[in-house]
Amino acid sequence: MDFRTRSEYSGTVATAADLPTATRRSSDLSKHSAEVFAEAEDHPVIVTRRDGESLVLMSxxxxxxxxxxxxxxxxxxTVAxxxxxxxxxxxxxxxxxxxxxxPADRDTCALNLVDAARASFATDxxxxxxxxxxxxxxxxxxIAAGLGRAEIQWLDDEAAETVERP
Structure with a gap:
């Protein structure tokens, strides 16, 4: 089984190939189902079979x-x-x-979405x-609902009252 814990990745940048992967035999599903299911909740698990193609178990x-x-x-x-x-x-x-x-926020949004997509693809x-x-x-x-149009009233630090914790 090629399984590494997340703690082994601390301090490093993981790529899709570095992410934890578990490979289990199909017989493990019946013998150790709780363990296999727990792994599948954390990351996809490859289930190998002698008589067929491997399957992937994931949440x-x-x-x-x-x-x-x-x-x-x-x-x-489509955009590209x-x-x-x-x-x-x-x-x-x-x-x-x-x-x-x-218009400025649309430009920022477009660039942020492309960057986030690239990061998602690169890291799976x-x-x-x-x-x-x-x-x-x-x-x-x-913004469309009108939130953010109201003028912001800042509290003066000197006039602010301290509120007791409940």
């Missing part, structure tokens, strides 16, 4: 993350193939919620791109 969260990342990749390819307009303008066609952002960590996409979409939604 639903992991499978969903990979599916979302592939969908995001397909959308980025379009040659009309800036990156931000092309991305706003695919993600119309970006139109709620200012779908959550990096999905979190960035979700963060920007939620920001655009809040």
């Amino acid at each position: 639903q969260r992991e499978a969903d993350g990979r599916a979302h990342l592939l969908q995001f990749a397909a959308q980025l390819i 193939l379009d040659d009309n307009g800036s990156l931000a303008e092309r991305m706003a066609k695919v993600y119309p919620w970006m139109l709620a952002l200012s 960590q779908p959550h990096l791109a999905i979190a960035e996409l979700t963060s920007w979409k939620e920001t655009a939604t809040a």
Whole structure:
């Protein structure tokens, strides 16, 4: 079994090839199912079979993350193939919620999304791109709802009262 713990990676930059992988025989599923399932909750587990192709056991969260990342990749390819307009303008066609952002924020959003996607692909960590996409979409939604338009009233440090802990 080629299995390394996360603690073995502390202090180093991991690539997709370096991430923990466990390989188990199909008989381990019946003999040590709790152990195999616990590993699969942490990272995908390759289950080898004598009579067929190996299978991969992973959490639903992991499978969903990979599916979302592939969908995001397909959308980025669509943006890359379009040659009309800036990156931000092309991305706003695919993600119309970006139109709620200012032009400068659209540029920043587009670059951040591409960078997060590159990091996700390079490290096999779908959550990096999905979190960035979700963060920007939620920001655009809040702006569209009118949040952030109110004038901010800063508290004067000298006049601020200390509130007791409950």
